[in-house]
Amino acid sequence: MSYQVLARKWRPRDFDDVVGQEHVVKALRHALxxxxxxxxxxxxxxxxxxxxxxSRILAKCLNCTGPDGKGGITDKPCGVCESCRAIDEGHFVDYIEMDAASNRGVEEMTALLEQAMYPPTNARFKVYMIDEVHQLSNTAFNAMLKTLEEPPDYVKFILATTDPQKVPVTVLSRCLQFNLRNMSPQEVAGHLSHILSIEKIESEPAALRLIAAGARGSMRDGLSLLDQAIAFSDGKITLQAVQSMLGVVDSSVLVELLRDLKKGNAAAMIGIADRMGERSFSYAQGLRDLAGLLHRVAIAQRVPESVQNDPEAKDILSLAKDFSPEEVQLYYQIVINGRNDLHLAPDEYAGFTMTLLRMLAFKPAGSRAAARLAAREPAREPSREGGESLPDAAPPAPKRPANPASQGAAALAGENTAEPDLPPAPPLPTEEVPPWEQGGPVEEEPPADYSAEPQELNWRGLLAAVNLGGVERQAATRSQCVELRRTGVVLRNDLSSLSTDSIRKSLEEIFSRHFGHRFTVTFEKGAAQGDTVWNQENRAKIAEHAARVRSFKDSPVVRDAMKRFGGVVLEDTVRPLEAAENPRNKRKEA
Structure with missing residues (x-):
């Protein structure tokens, strides 16, 4: 007998075998x-x-006749009757599986719907399962709509898709939708352990956890990786064998890497990268695992008890004490960006080592590491004119070397890089930095005096003064001004497209430049209540246009022309004189 892969051999045969989809199983069982x-x-x-x-389990539940052949619809199919066995073996004539990726045209859909008009051959229901339904063409979707809405009593449709956004709303509204979630690594590892115990194959728990992490939420991927690990390990699945198979770096190596980062030991960090290359580890996977380790460290800093069950809990808690939260966040961002830019590097080794060097080069402002670096700076000598040295709160910038490249090479060689006093170099052109983004503290502005008038009026006046444009103006005018202060504003709207993070940052930058200090913008979810600036401006425009139309109709010239020739005034075409004389408007009319 030929070998059957684990993903097929251990495919769930009833609802009790399904792992990780309890919310769907519970609903289907109640309905049955x-x-x-x-x-x-x-x-x-x-x-x-x-x-x-x-879908196969549901088809068996609908058509199961029980061991005695007298059963009815059930949530526990027997698995031994003719219908159950035929569905499991894939040759049940009244259960039709169709792949929409290769049968996406209207001709195939028309043929399927024509067959649906005939009663089942030897079953209670005729069940059609259409996989990857989002790949059907628009004409195929249109052809199935009527039958999908009102099929014969003996027909059931089961649709499956990995991309529900591409399924037309008219199809979604005709179906009972169930969203299957990704499996957690714990669920995958537990199921793999259960399978190996029945298959009588030895394994290490750490190896199964690594396979479960590589499955990325898919039980089928986990079983496929387990098949590969069984062949690779030759009898016993070990952590070392799985790491070699997947090209995954041992977590102890990453912990060592972060400890060398704490010490600022660049040579040791580059040495770890060299050893990874010698063992053919994936640098992209190494950056992914390093980001995962930093994520666990950040969680441990805020919620230490959450890592108690983690196999590397001791190392994670130790790293959480060694690094400040600001450092962890910065290193996490550097690693994520390094992984995203890995394809732009000359090779993966260069991209990986440059990410490590970037982590060594940058420290978050205000962190303990930055304070230690500032403490090592030599005190600034008095100026030649006899002035006093700068205060400690503003450490001086280091002297600018005559040749930075030669100085950097000397520093790497361990030479003394001190240089004699040189005349100051002309300052480099730099972009103007807002005061709230500079190193010094931000001054708090006194409370605003906007309370003398309604918020909407003040908010409208502020918008007129700032003169916003584009999507920022739409977001500001269509939102309700909940709270307005000199240091910030709280806006409320239920339009997700007008409350994105990029719009918020853009508004903060515009208002901060206007006020000359940091100004925050906060969006609240909810319908805008009261009178928004958008409504006020629209009413003003309507009133202005109505007055313009009345003035135009009351004009003696217009009245005389209407009296002589008759006609109707097209109110939408009435514009101010300066707008009518605009050359752009003339081109439009032409």
């Missing part, structure tokens, strides 16, 4: 017990989470 059966189901989720398996 109460005979509240919908005519169309839609299963959504990423690859390998159980969409096809659930």
């Amino acid at each position: 017990r109460e005979k509240r059966l919908h005519h169309a189901y839609l299963f959504t989720g990423t690859r390998g989470v159980g969409k096809t398996s659930l």
Whole structure:
């Protein structure tokens, strides 16, 4: 007998075997017990989470006849009757699986719907399962709409997709939708351990955790990796074998890397990168795992008890004490950016080592590391004119070397890089930095005196003074001004497109330049209540246009022309004289 891969051998045969989808199983079981059966189901989720398996189980539940052949619809299919066995073996004539990726045209859909008009051959229901339904063409979707909405009583549709956003809303509204979630690494590792215990294959728990992490939420991917690990390990699945198979760096190596980063030991960090290359480890995977370790360290700094069950809890808690939260956040961002830019580097080794050197080069402002570096700076000597030295709060910038490249090479060689006093070099052109982004403290502005008038009026006057444009103006005018202060504003709207983080940052930058100090913008979710600036301006425009139309109709020239020739005034075309004389408007009319 030929070998059957684990993903097929251990495919769930009933609801009890399904792992990680309890919310879907519970709903389907209740519907089957109460005979509240919908005519169309839609299963959504990423690859390998159980969409096809659930559709087969549901088909068995609908058509199971029990061991004695007298059973009815059930949530616990027997697995031994003719219908259950035929569905499991893939040759049940009334259960039709269709791949929309290769049968996406209207001709294939028309042929399927024509067959749906005929009753099932030897089953209770005829079940159609359409996989990757989002790949159907628009004409195919249109062809199936009517049948999908009102199929015959003996027909059930089960649709599955990994991209529900591409499914038309008209199809979604006709289906009962279930969103299958990604499996957690703990669920995948537990299921793999259960399978190996039945298969009588030895394994190390750490190796299974590593496989579960590599599955990335897919049970099928986890079983495929387990098949590969069994072949690679030759009898016993060990952590070292799985690491070699996946090209994954041992977590102890990453912990050592962060400890060398704490010491500022660049040579040791580059040595770790060299050893990774000798063992053919993936540098992209190394950066991904390093970001994951920094994430766990950041969590441990805020919620230490959350890592108690982590196998590397001791090392994580130690690193959480060694680094400040600001350092961890900065290093995490550097690693993420380094991984995203890895394809732009000359090679992966260069991209990985440059990311390590970037972590050594930068320290967050105000962190303990930056304070230690500032403390090592030599005190500034008195000026030649006899003036006093600068205060400690503003450490002086180091002297500018005559040749930075030669000085850097000398520093790497361990030579003395001190240089004699040189005349000051002309300052480099720099962009103007707002005062609130400079190193010194930001002055708090006194409370605003906007309380003398309604908020909407003040907010409208402020917008007129700032003269916003584009999407920033739409976001500011269409939002309700909940609170307005000299240092910030709170806006409320229910339009997600007008409350994005980029719009918020842009508004903060514009208002900060206007006030000359830091100005914060906060968006609240909710419908805008009261009178927004947008409504006020629209009313003003409508009133202004109505007055312009009345003035135009009351004009003696217009009245005389209407009296002589008759006609109707097209009110939408009435514009101010300066707008009518605009050359752009003349081109439009032409």
